[in-house]
Amino acid sequence: AKAEGGRRVRAFEPEMEERQHQRRWLERELRLAIDSGQIELHYQPLFELATNTVTGFEALARWHHPERGMISPGEFIPVAEATGLIDALGVYVLKTACAAAMQWPGTLRVAVNISPAQFREGNLDQLVEEVLRTTQLPSQRLELEITESVILNQDQATHDMLTRLRRLGVRFSMDDFGTGYSSLSSLNSFRFDKIKLDQSFVRNLMERDEAAAIVHVVAELGRSLKITTTAEGVETAEQLARLRASGFSEVQGYLLSRPIPAAGVAAFILAQNNL
């Protein structure tokens, strides 16, 4: 039995080692990437259904590694969160996104993803305030996308932080709505300006009656709470028609536009205006 156990340990050790090696590599490289401009932001438009206009863009981080090529945020954000590099990355993302938004016409908003780990640092409000001051971006044009875990695991420090951020006049979106355990409970304890229904519901919209029912209820919830409802991951015209019929306020997804590089945003806005 002992020999058998020994073999089993040896069998998975290389895999574990490989994964740890990979993670250390990512951490080292990410540190360099943030300082050397390998991280770029792309911007994905948010469309308001009532007016058929773009109301703003969500900033999404992209890492172009010189040797490995494109590394997705799904891969490097968790490493950044686990290693504390999320703070440096968060500073870069916020500054860059707000500076970019200043180049856009008047009322367009920019949505920035804020990781729960950034709330632990304790100076997020100072960072937001400083970035708004230096870029001159009006605070109501900045939208912070947070997930329910920030609201649920709220200690006194996080509660105070949320209050100070709210006082700055920035808007709050609840990201990935419906995927956690307590989405409704979070809505009940913090006033969000927007609900972003997770794309998993949109993906099943045409195949599953349950998804269609949920979409209806979330649209109704938004109307009752008088907050914006946004559906993510809209890829087909059929999904768009359903969301419109349900009364969703906004949509975002490949059907309307993929995330676009900063340099392409001005042309995109111009093309929209000429429709």
Ligand code: C2E
């Ligand atoms: P998220 O905030 O839920 O962002 C939506 C993701 O869905 C993005 O993936 C976006 O490119 C993708 N997407 C948009 N439209 C469609 C569609 O029609 N179909 C499909 N299949 N996907 C669509 P991305 O850019 O790979 O980002 C993944 C996640 O990484 C984000 O999820 C967000 O949680 C995180 N992330 C990205 N940038 C940042 C950042 O600057 N800071 C932080 N803290 N997290 C970020």
Ligand code: CA
């Ligand atoms: Ca988001």
Ligand code: CA
């Ligand atoms: Ca999301």
Ligand code: CA
């Ligand atoms: Ca997500």
